[in-house]
Amino acid sequence: MSSLRLIGLKKTFERGTPNEKLALDNVNLEVEDGDFITVLGSNGAGKSTLFNAILGKFRLDRGRILLGEEDITRQRDFERAYKIGCLYQNPLRGTAPNMTIEENLALAYTRRASKSFFAVNRRDSAYFRELLAELNLGLEDRMKTRMGQLSGGQRQAASLLMATIARPELLLLDEHTAALDPATAEKVQALTERIVAERRLTCLMITHNMQAALTLGTRTIMMHGGRIVYDVKGEERASLTLRDLMDRFRAAAGEELDNDRMLLG
Amino acid sequence: MNTAGLILSALSQGMIYAPMALGVLIAFRVLNTPDLTIDGSFVVGMCVCAVVTIAGYPYLALLCGMAAGALAGLATGLLQTKLRINPILSGILTMTGLYTINYVILGGQSNLYLQRASVNANGVEMQVASDTMYKRFRALMVALSGDRKFDNNLSVLILTALIVAALAALLAVFFYTRPGMAIRATGDNEEMVRSSSINADRARVGGIMISNALVAFSGALLCEQQRYADLNFGNGMLVVGLASVIIGQVFFGRRSVTLGIISAVAGSLIYRLILQIAYKIEMPSYAVKLLSAAIVVLALSLPLVRRLIRERRAEKEVEAP
Numbered sequence A: 001m002s003s004l005r006l007i008g009l010k011k012t013f014e015r016g017t018p019n020e021k022l023a024l025d026n027v028n029l030e031v032e033d034g035d036f037i038t039v040l041g042s043n044g045a046g047k048s049t050l051f052n053a054i055l056g057k058f059r060l061d062r063g064r065i066l067l068g069e070e071d072i073t074r075q076r077d078f079e080r081a082y083k084i085g086c087l088y089q090n091p092l093r094g095t096a097p098n099m100t101i102e103e104n105l106a107l108a109y110t111r112r113a114s115k116s117f118f119a120v121n122r123r124d125s126a127y128f129r130e131l132l133a134e135l136n137l138g139l140e141d142r143m144k145t146r147m148g149q150l151s152g153g154q155r156q157a158a159s160l161l162m163a164t165i166a167r168p169e170l171l172l173l174d175e176h177t178a179a180l181d182p183a184t185a186e187k188v189q190a191l192t193e194r195i196v197a198e199r200r201l202t203c204l205m206i207t208h209n210m211q212a213a214l215t216l217g218t219r220t221i222m223m224h225g226g227r228i229v230y231d232v233k234g235e236e237r238a239s240l241t242l243r244d245l246m247d248r249f250r251a252a253a254g255e256e257l258d259n260d261r262m263l264l265g
Numbered sequence B: 001m002n003t004a005g006l007i008l009s010a011l012s013q014g015m016i017y018a019p020m021a022l023g024v025l026i027a028f029r030v031l032n033t034p035d036l037t038i039d040g041s042f043v044v045g046m047c048v049c050a051v052v053t054i055a056g057y058p059y060l061a062l063l064c065g066m067a068a069g070a071l072a073g074l075a076t077g078l079l080q081t082k083l084r085i086n087p088i089l090s091g092i093l094t095m096t097g098l099y100t101i102n103y104v105i106l107g108g109q110s111n112l113y114l115q116r117a118s119v120n121a122n123g124v125e126m127q128v129a130s131d132t133m134y135k136r137f138r139a140l141m142v143a144l145s146g147d148r149k150f151d152n153n154l155s156v157l158i159l160t161a162l163i164v165a166a167l168a169a170l171l172a173v174f175f176y177t178r179p180g181m182a183i184r185a186t187g188d189n190e191e192m193v194r195s196s197s198i199n200a201d202r203a204r205v206g207g208i209m210i211s212n213a214l215v216a217f218s219g220a221l222l223c224e225q226q227r228y229a230d231l232n233f234g235n236g237m238l239v240v241g242l243a244s245v246i247i248g249q250v251f252f253g254r255r256s257v258t259l260g261i262i263s264a265v266a267g268s269l270i271y272r273l274i275l276q277i278a279y280k281i282e283m284p285s286y287a288v289k290l291l292s293a294a295i296v297v298l299a300l301s302l303p304l305v306r307r308l309i310r311e312r313r314a315e316k317e318v319e320a321p
Helices: A047-055 A077-083 A099-107 A122-134 A152-165 A182-201 A209-213 A233-238 A242-264 B003-030 B037-054 B057-080 B087-104 B133-145 B154-173 B180-190 B189-197 B200-227 B235-252 B257-282 B283-320
Strands: A002-013 A021-032 A036-040 A064-068 A086-088 A170-174 A200-207 A219-224 A227-233 B111-113 B115-119 B126-131 B228-230
Touching: A002 A047, A021 A047, A021 A064, A021 A200, A021 A227, A036 A209, A036 B133, A047 A077, A047 A086, A047 A170, A064 B003, A064 B200, A077 B154, A077 B189, A086 A152, A086 A233, A099 A122, A099 A152, A099 B180, A099 B189, A099 B257, A152 A182, A182 A227, A200 B037, A209 A242, A219 A242, A227 A233, A227 A242, B003 B037, B003 B154, B003 B180, B003 B235, B037 B057, B037 B087, B037 B111, B037 B200, B037 B228, B037 B235, B057 B087, B057 B133, B057 B200, B126 B228, B154 B180, B154 B200, B154 B257, B180 B189, B180 B200, B189 B200, B235 B257, B235 B283
Parallel strands: A036 A200, A036 A219, A086 A170, A170 A200
Antiparallel strands: A002 A021, A002 A064, A219 A227, B111 B228, B115 B126
């Protein structure tokens, strides 16, 4: 069963101005239930735009988005949000700094929360405590702490929890470990993989790390110029080397990637 | 007036303006969005209250004033969210439009006294003061205490303090319910609210409506207390509210919403006391606005000044052997 289907997505930004940019150019993608897709592509390839299209941050010029059986193309961002979790590079984006950890989780849990007069209630809080304990960051004892007092890594871990707490069908990760120091990044990444596996989440992950793109997940796509230019999974993917992927990348992107190649090599 | 009388007068005024300080708190601190509607919604509360009070319904008048403020907030909120007009401009637009509306409410004049023409037993036409909430409460106080000269300011202070206490408690509770928390979160991180499947626009509009309803309620209270409404009374009201909120913060900090609510009320009282002192040392009444602005500037610059002093001190410690 496919959980996400993108059909002929097209989007041009600033149409009719000198800055006109074709950001999505007929993107088609069929994501199977339980797929973990890593998304590659140079800056401006359309990866984040693709995520924003799925999240409903703007209206498409053309195309349809199906999540499960449902056509969500015309749903507003907050209407589809509880079916789709998203994590960004900036750990500050996913959390409210002046509210407590408990309040942040309660807010993210809105759609599934127990009925109660106050937003924070005992039954949900007990559940939040369990989830926080699983992070092994000691946050379960700091539920009344303001989110703003946590470190970037802790906040990203909390964001991860918030993005998945309402049990979404789909998780989008937009370079969510890129702003963290290597040790913390590894921790958050391991946490992500565990949660994705435990909940059997369908997941799309943007990364610039080619090694990670190959070793993580079940399938890899590469974007360029607003299109998906390469899509590999199964045995073919298993036998793919980093060099193969680099060649693909270069072939797709052409000459302009000479600089990137040095960076990535 | 003796000192006790001056303090009483300041405190009763402070209480009357306390709901406005709460409104400013919600706009500037909770929603984190400057809202200039406040100058206009204060007056609309006043005007609507005046008209309904004169018609003979002093309690309903307060509610009507409040509702009018909420509508003003709705206008600003829709400008901000539906038409995506800059918040400051949205407020200015509503405030400007409100001037005309207030003028019409007052029946085409710039002020209105709470009185009604009546014919007395001798057939002479005369102006009769309208019944107000404060008048009734004072009569009650006189009856209870048996003191015919029961201090009017004390009576105003007692009644208003009761109302403000109830309002503040209600507000504090509200901010921990789901809709209240959504409003707080919208001011803190709107994107996160949207990704939690909450309609952040609706939360924002709701917050602005509550804020302006509170401000208008202050206007309505003042109208019943001073027994007239004036079209130009709202000028600079926002700065007064900000001064109250900021003064309160200096004393109570800004750690939680509940503390913020308490500090806004306290700030409003302290602000009036400061003004009373200024009057006492014969500051002319036209200097009030400048003083208010100066207080806000002073209070806003305080954190920076403190940091500079700290840094200077740290530097010295490093230099010292």
